[in-house]
Amino acid sequence: MDADAELMLRVAAGDTAAFARLFDRYQASVTRFAFRYVGDPARAEELAQDIFVKLFRSAKRYQPTAKFKTFLFRVAANHCLNEVRRGEHRMDSLDERLQSGDAAEPATDGPRPDEALQGQELQGAVMRALGDLSERERAAFLLCRFEGMPYREIAQALEATEAAVKSLIHRATVAVAQKIEALQAGMKSARSES
Amino acid sequence: MSCVYEEDLTAYLDGELAPSRRAEVEAHLPGCADCQHLVALLNHALSVVRTLPEYTPAKNTRAAVLRRVEPGPTWAQVLARALNPGVLMPSLGLAGALALALVVNVAARRSGSEHLDARQLELASNLDMVEDLDVLGLDRFEDLDVVEHLQELEVNP
Numbered sequence: 001m002d003a004d005a006e007l008m009l010r011v012a013a014g015d016t017a018a019f020a021r022l023f024d025r026y027q028a029s030v031t032r033f034a035f036r037y038v039g040d041p042a043r044a045e046e047l048a049q050d051i052f053v054k055l056f057r058s059a060k061r062y063q064p065t066a067k068f069k070t071f072l073f074r075v076a077a078n079h080c081l082n083e084v085r086r087g088e089h090r091m092d093s094l095d096e097r098l099q100s101g102d103a104a105e106p107a108t109d110g111p112r113p114d115e116a117l118q119g120q121e122l123q124g125a126v127m128r129a130l131g132d133l134s135e136r137e138r139a140a141f142l143l144c145r146f147e148g149m150p151y152r153e154i155a156q157a158l159e160a161t162e163a164a165v166k167s168l169i170h171r172a173t174v175a176v177a178q179k180i181e182a183l184q185a186g187m188k189s190a191r192s193e194s
Numbered sequence: 195m196s197c198v199y200e201e202d203l204t205a206y207l208d209g210e211l212a213p214s215r216r217a218e219v220e221a222h223l224p225g226c227a228d229c230q231h232l233v234a235l236l237n238h239a240l241s242v243v244r245t246l247p248e249y250t251p252a253k254n255t256r257a258a259v260l261r262r263v264e265p266g267p268t269w270a271q272v273l274a275r276a277l278n279p280g281v282l283m284p285s286l287g288l289a290g291a292l293a294l295a296l297v298v299n300v301a302a303r304r305s306g307s308e309h310l311d312a313r314q315l316e317l318a319s320n321l322d323m324v325e326d327l328d329v330l331g332l333d334r335f336e337d338l339d340v341v342e343h344l345q346e347l348e349v350n351p
Contacts, residue, residue, distance in 0.1 A: 020260060031251035045252050049259050056263040123246050144208065145243050151210045170204040174232070177239030 004068035012059040019056055026069075027052075029147055030076050036142050037080040039127050047083060051076045066156065073147065073157040077139045084135055121183060129179035133172050140165055141172035197228050207236055 004025070010018035030051055035044035055075050062071055130138050139158060143149045149157070155165045199222050205211050206219045223229055275281065 014265065016260065016263060016265070019263060020256075023256060023259060027251050027255065028249070031255070032249040035249050041249075044249075045255055048251065049255055049262070052259045053262045119245070119247060122242055126243065126246060145240070151205070151208070166205050166210065167201060169208070170201055173204045173236055173239065176243070177235045180239050180242050181235060 001064050002068065005062075005064040008059060008062050008068050008071070009064060011056060012062060019059075022055075022068075023052055026072060030072070032146060033073070033076055033142050034080055036127070036130060036146065037138060038084070039131060047080060051079050054079060067153060069147075069149070070153045070156045073143055073149070074159070077143070077157055081135050081139065118187070121187070122180065125179045125183040126176055129176040133175060134168075136160070137168045137172040137175075140168035141176070144169050145173075197222075197226055199223075199226070199229055200232065203229060203232055204236055207233065207240065 004022060007018040007022050011022065027048065031044055031048040034047040034051065035041055038044055038047065051072075055072060058075065062068075130141070133141065136158060140154055143154045143157060144151070151162050151165045151169070154160075154169075155162045158165065158168075160168075199219055202211060202215060202219050206216060211219065223233065276285075
């Protein structure tokens with residue numbers, strides 16, 4: 001049994017200190033997933049809170065045979081998916097937030113201003129591509145590309161077959177690749193004109 | 195693009211294909227320009243995605259979440275707290291004082307109702323008297339004697 005599974009069993013017995021340790025380990029992953037799922041940092045924080053509270057309340061249903069991270073992202077994906085389906089959050093307004101800079105992740109100190117701008121535009125292109133995906137394609141893409149989960153675990157988290165996950169990830173990756181290609185082609189032609 | 199291997203290309207790059215299928219794709223790729231182009235496009239996109247900035251979560255989320263999962267007191271704890279002498283004795287004292295005040299109030303109302311009625315009748319009678327004097331236009335009680343003997347005055351003008 002992995003260390004996270006042991007902590008989760010302690011959480012099921014009401015140990016809030018064990019829960020705090022799990023929170024510290026996975027807060028960044030879950031919030032990042034929620035942010036890229038809904039494209040809104042403030043909403044992502046609220047979703048992350050709800051996901052962890054749900055995790056705590058469903059701890060008694062956790063079976064240590066399932067990998068903890070898979071269980072966590074099943075809770076996270078279901079919650080984000082339900083939120084979007086209930087209409088409590090829409091990706092429609094993502095473009096407005098991208099233009100106002102709200103959806104951009106904090107820039108690091110490293111890159112030059114032109115590189116940072118390019119990074120922000122790429123980030124915007126990826127976020128727009130994610131907004132155009134179906135909810136399941138988006139969830140599968142995020143779990144694969146940003147959480148590094150293998151297809152088998154993604155299938156468990158999304159309650160789908162591995163074949164379905166393979167197809168979801170392929171379609172999503174092609175869509176994102178085309179958006180990036182279009183953006184970079186636009187940048188090149190703008191540079192050659194100026 | 196309609197190549198039969200197209201759907202396998204992302205899984206191929208992710209190392210998710212079964213060895214036999216992987217071998218088939220590797221044998222197919224050198225002769226398929228469409229698949230080569232798509233592999234290049236996907237590879238480039240994956241390298242861009244890997245360079246996207248990390249998301250930094252808010253620091254106050256931790257406290258908010260932990261507050262929400264803090265367990266509330268159990269029934270046993272609520273009962274134990276209520277039975278604590280520091281809470282129990284003042285509570286019992288206050289309840290006793292309230293009960294006593296209620297009993298005294300009810301008893302006082304019952305015994306005092308007759309006296310109250312007599313006093314109220316006397317007051318009403320006095321008010322009637324004042325009204326009578328006012329109707330007759332008299333200022334003093336002594337003038338009532340004159341009113342009582344008006345008949346005698348008529349008989350003996």
